[in-house]
Amino acid sequence: MKRIIGIAVLLLVVYLATWIMADAFSGRAVFMSGYNQENLLRRIALYGILGIGVSLVIITGGIDLSLGSVVCLVGVGVPWLAVGQGWPMPVVLLLALVLPLAIGLGHGLLVTRLRLQPFIVTLCGLLIYRGVTRGFTQDQTAGFGNGFKALRWLANGEIPLFSGFGIPVPLLILGVVAALVAVFLNRTIYGRYLLALGNSEEAARFSGIQTDRMVIVAYVICSFLAGLAGLLFVLDVNLAQPVDFGNFYELFAIAAAVLGGCSLRGGTGTVLGVLAGTALIQVLRNMINLVFPAYQNMEYAVIGLVILAGVVADELAKRAVARQKAGS
Amino acid sequence: MADNAQPRLVANGICKSFPGVRALHEVNLRVFPGEILALLGENGAGKSTLMKILAGVQKPDAGTIEAEGVVIPVGSVQEALRQGIALIHQELNLATNLTVGANIFLGREPHRYGWIDEKAIAAESRRVLDLVGLEIDPSREVGDLTLGQMQLVEIAKALSVNARVLILDEPTSSLSARETDRLFAVMGDLRERGVSLIYISHRLAEIQRMADRVTVLRDGLNAGELSRTEISHDAMVRLMVGRDVSRVYQRTAGTPGATVLELKEVRTPANPSQSVSLQVRAGEIVGLAGLIGAGRTELLEALFGVTPPLAGEIRVEGKPLQPQHPRDAVRGGLALVPEDRKKQGVVLAESVRRNLSLASLERDRLRGFLLNEAAESEITSRMIRELRIKTPGEEQPVRFLSGGNQQKVVIGKWLAMSPRVFLLDEPTRGIDVGAKQEIYQLMETLAASGAGILFVSSELEEILGLADRVLVMHEGRLTGELSRGELSEERIMTLATGGPAGASRANGSDHQA
Incomplete structure (x- = not known):
C-alpha cells in the first residue's frame, strides 16, 4: 500500500492542476464536463487492461514489448475478417480471443524452455504481428462502418448515471479484469508463486514450485488481455x-x-498501483490536449519527462527514508 | 614482528552505524610490518565493515586511521591505495572475460601514444605472478583459471600496486586443500618480504597455523587479542562467543529404524560415468564428506530433481521416486536445505511468513487454488515458536534476519511438509558459532522425530560431532563408509583424496572402482 501513496498523490495533483488550468483559463467546464470525464475514464479503462496484463509479466522479471502489435493484430484483424472477408462474427471473436492465448503461450515457452530473453522474444513478436497484419490487409484501413452496433456498445456504450454523464462500459470490463487479477495475485497460491519467483526464481523452484508454468501463465494472461484491449480499442x-x-x-x-x-527486476507490483499509473498518463495526455493544444506534438516528450520525474522522485524518496533510518 | 617496531597501520576508536545496527564501536586495530594478523569474530561482529573502512570503501562515523604513524584521510579508496592498503574480497573482483595481464593492470594500463603497451604488461605481470608462485601465462583469460589461481591473481594485482597491507576476506572459503596450502605458502612468503597481512577467516585451524596475532571482534567491539603463543582453539572460541563452548558438538546417538532413503546406482549429470548407492535409515544422521568438487552437492540436487538423475533407482520408504523437478521430490517426502541459502533457500525480499508457507501452500490450498490463510498463520507461528526463529515479526523480510535464523526459516518451510528425509547441504555455512549449535540440535530433533538425514559438510569437526555414519565421496563416487566408531579426521581425508580404503570397510556400491 505504501508504494502507491506517492503515485496516488501525484495523480491527484495532476488531476486538480488540469481541472484548474483547463476550466479556469477557458471559463468553461472543458475538463470537468461529463463528456470529457467519460472519455477520460474510457481511455483509462482500455489502457488499464493493457497495463494490468503487462504488470504480471513484469512481476516475473520479464517484459512484453509485443502488446501494441497484438492490439494491432486483433484490432485490425477483427473488422478485416468480419467486414472485409465476410467471416461470421462469432468465429472472428473466438479467433480474436484464442489467437492471443496462443501468442502468449509461444512467448512463455520460448522464455522458459529455450531460456531466451523476454526482451528479444517479445521484440520479435512486436515486429512479426504488425508485419503479418500489414501484409494480410495490404495496409488497408479496416472498420465496422455502421454495423455491429450492439457489439460496439461494449466499448463505446455507457450506463447513464445522471444527465450528461454515464459510466463507460469498458470501465466495468476493466473493473472485472482488475478484480480478477487482484484476487489472482493476492488470494490464490499461484499469485503467491508468481511474486515469489519474481523475487527469486531459484528459491521458488527449490521450494517445489513449477516456476516455468507460472511464467508461461503470466505471458498467456498478458497477451490475452492485450487481445481483449485491441478488440475494445477498435470497437x-x-x-x-x-x-x-x-x-x-x-x-x-x-x-x-x-x-x-x-x-x-520483478517480484513487486499491485493492481491498484498500475491503475493509478495508467490514470496518471491518461490525465496528462488530456491536460496537453485541453491546456496546451499548441504543443500536441510534444505529447511524448511531456509524458516521458513526467514518468522520468516520477521514477526519480520515487528513488529520491526511498533514499531519504533510508537516510532517516540511518540517522535514528 | 617486534613489539617496539612502529605499526604499519593503526585504527583508533573506529565507530560505524547502519540503519538500526551499530556495526562498530570504538574499535582499535594495529598491524605491524611482516605480520599476519587474523581478524576473527562471529558473523555480524563487524569484521567486514572494519576491513572496508581500512580500505577506504566506507567512511567511519568516528575514529582515525594512521599509516606509518601519519593520520590519513578516511573514506577514500584512492588514499588507501596510495598508502598501499589493498582489500581482496571474498567474492573476487576480476573481469573473467579479460586476460590475467589485463586484470592486473585494469584501470592503469601502461600506454605509449595512446596504445596499450602489451610488452610492459607482460613483463610486469610476469614479475608479480612469480611473487605469488603462479606459472600461468599472463595472456590467459581469467575465466579459464581455477578459483585458487584467481585468488592468487588478485594478490598479484595488489602487489603490482606495491600493496604493503593486504586484507584477505575469507580467502580460503572456496579453495581446495591443495589450493589453500599454496595460498598459505604465498602468504608466508609475503610476510618474509615485510608485507602486512590482515586475514579474516572462520577456520580456526587455519588461523592457528598461519597467524602471528589474533584480534577478535564481538558485537562491534574489541573482544580481545591473542599473541602467537596464546593462540589456541579454545581461547579463540572463548573470545568470539564470550563464553566456553565445547570444542565439537557431541551427538547423543539414537537407534536408527527402517530404511527411509535408498539409492541404487544413481548417476548424476555432473558425474555420468560414476554411480552412487547408499541408504539412510529413519532417525539416522548420515554425513556426506568429501572435498569441494567431489560431487556431493550435485548428488543432493539430483535426488531433489534440480538436475534430474540420469539413471538408477531411488526409493523413499520403499516407494520409487523419479524426481524430474523439485516438486516430485517434495511430494515423494524429500526436503532440501540448499547450499546457497540466500539464493536457493529463501526468497530474501519476502517476509518470514511467506517463506515459511511457500512449500506448503499447494497442500493446504482451498477450493483448488485459494490461499489458506488460517493454515499459513498456524504454520508461521508454530515454526517461529518451535524453531525459536528470532524475528521482530512475521512480516519481517527474511533479508534482515541473521544467517542462522534464515536457515531456520528454510528448515521450518520443510518441517511444515513433514518430510521423511532431509537433505542438508552445508547447513551451517556462514552461520556464527552460537547459531551452529542450534542448527545441530535441530538436526538431532529432526532425526529423533523419525526423519532420515543426509548432510553434506566441508567442516570435518561438524561431521565428526554429528554423524552416526559417514559416507565419503571423491570425484563423483563413494570411496568409503565409516561408522561412528571408525571416525577420524585422517580416515575421512584419506578417503576424500581418493587414497587407499585403509581401515574403512569396502563400500561395495561402486562398481566403477
Whole structure:
C-alpha cells in the first residue's frame, strides 16, 4: 500500500492542476464536463487492461514489448475478417480471443524452455504481428462502418448515471479484469508463486514450485488481455490502420506499470498501483490536449519527462527514508 | 614482528552505524610490518565493515586511521591505495572475460601514444605472478583459471600496486586443500618480504597455523587479542562467543529404524560415468564428506530433481521416486536445505511468513487454488515458536534476519511438509558459532522425530560431532563408509583424496572402482 501513496498523490495533483488550468483559463467546464470525464475514464479503462496484463509479466522479471502489435493484430484483424472477408462474427471473436492465448503461450515457452530473453522474444513478436497484419490487409484501413452496433456498445456504450454523464462500459470490463487479477495475485497460491519467483526464481523452484508454468501463465494472461484491449480499442474508434494501430501502446502500458510500483527486476507490483499509473498518463495526455493544444506534438516528450520525474522522485524518496533510518 | 617496531597501520576508536545496527564501536586495530594478523569474530561482529573502512570503501562515523604513524584521510579508496592498503574480497573482483595481464593492470594500463603497451604488461605481470608462485601465462583469460589461481591473481594485482597491507576476506572459503596450502605458502612468503597481512577467516585451524596475532571482534567491539603463543582453539572460541563452548558438538546417538532413503546406482549429470548407492535409515544422521568438487552437492540436487538423475533407482520408504523437478521430490517426502541459502533457500525480499508457507501452500490450498490463510498463520507461528526463529515479526523480510535464523526459516518451510528425509547441504555455512549449535540440535530433533538425514559438510569437526555414519565421496563416487566408531579426521581425508580404503570397510556400491 505504501508504494502507491506517492503515485496516488501525484495523480491527484495532476488531476486538480488540469481541472484548474483547463476550466479556469477557458471559463468553461472543458475538463470537468461529463463528456470529457467519460472519455477520460474510457481511455483509462482500455489502457488499464493493457497495463494490468503487462504488470504480471513484469512481476516475473520479464517484459512484453509485443502488446501494441497484438492490439494491432486483433484490432485490425477483427473488422478485416468480419467486414472485409465476410467471416461470421462469432468465429472472428473466438479467433480474436484464442489467437492471443496462443501468442502468449509461444512467448512463455520460448522464455522458459529455450531460456531466451523476454526482451528479444517479445521484440520479435512486436515486429512479426504488425508485419503479418500489414501484409494480410495490404495496409488497408479496416472498420465496422455502421454495423455491429450492439457489439460496439461494449466499448463505446455507457450506463447513464445522471444527465450528461454515464459510466463507460469498458470501465466495468476493466473493473472485472482488475478484480480478477487482484484476487489472482493476492488470494490464490499461484499469485503467491508468481511474486515469489519474481523475487527469486531459484528459491521458488527449490521450494517445489513449477516456476516455468507460472511464467508461461503470466505471458498467456498478458497477451490475452492485450487481445481483449485491441478488440475494445477498435470497437471504440471503429477504424484501424495497420500501420499505426496500437503503436507505442506497449510502452504506455509498461510505463504505467512502472509508475504504479512494479519493479523491472520483478517480484513487486499491485493492481491498484498500475491503475493509478495508467490514470496518471491518461490525465496528462488530456491536460496537453485541453491546456496546451499548441504543443500536441510534444505529447511524448511531456509524458516521458513526467514518468522520468516520477521514477526519480520515487528513488529520491526511498533514499531519504533510508537516510532517516540511518540517522535514528 | 617486534613489539617496539612502529605499526604499519593503526585504527583508533573506529565507530560505524547502519540503519538500526551499530556495526562498530570504538574499535582499535594495529598491524605491524611482516605480520599476519587474523581478524576473527562471529558473523555480524563487524569484521567486514572494519576491513572496508581500512580500505577506504566506507567512511567511519568516528575514529582515525594512521599509516606509518601519519593520520590519513578516511573514506577514500584512492588514499588507501596510495598508502598501499589493498582489500581482496571474498567474492573476487576480476573481469573473467579479460586476460590475467589485463586484470592486473585494469584501470592503469601502461600506454605509449595512446596504445596499450602489451610488452610492459607482460613483463610486469610476469614479475608479480612469480611473487605469488603462479606459472600461468599472463595472456590467459581469467575465466579459464581455477578459483585458487584467481585468488592468487588478485594478490598479484595488489602487489603490482606495491600493496604493503593486504586484507584477505575469507580467502580460503572456496579453495581446495591443495589450493589453500599454496595460498598459505604465498602468504608466508609475503610476510618474509615485510608485507602486512590482515586475514579474516572462520577456520580456526587455519588461523592457528598461519597467524602471528589474533584480534577478535564481538558485537562491534574489541573482544580481545591473542599473541602467537596464546593462540589456541579454545581461547579463540572463548573470545568470539564470550563464553566456553565445547570444542565439537557431541551427538547423543539414537537407534536408527527402517530404511527411509535408498539409492541404487544413481548417476548424476555432473558425474555420468560414476554411480552412487547408499541408504539412510529413519532417525539416522548420515554425513556426506568429501572435498569441494567431489560431487556431493550435485548428488543432493539430483535426488531433489534440480538436475534430474540420469539413471538408477531411488526409493523413499520403499516407494520409487523419479524426481524430474523439485516438486516430485517434495511430494515423494524429500526436503532440501540448499547450499546457497540466500539464493536457493529463501526468497530474501519476502517476509518470514511467506517463506515459511511457500512449500506448503499447494497442500493446504482451498477450493483448488485459494490461499489458506488460517493454515499459513498456524504454520508461521508454530515454526517461529518451535524453531525459536528470532524475528521482530512475521512480516519481517527474511533479508534482515541473521544467517542462522534464515536457515531456520528454510528448515521450518520443510518441517511444515513433514518430510521423511532431509537433505542438508552445508547447513551451517556462514552461520556464527552460537547459531551452529542450534542448527545441530535441530538436526538431532529432526532425526529423533523419525526423519532420515543426509548432510553434506566441508567442516570435518561438524561431521565428526554429528554423524552416526559417514559416507565419503571423491570425484563423483563413494570411496568409503565409516561408522561412528571408525571416525577420524585422517580416515575421512584419506578417503576424500581418493587414497587407499585403509581401515574403512569396502563400500561395495561402486562398481566403477
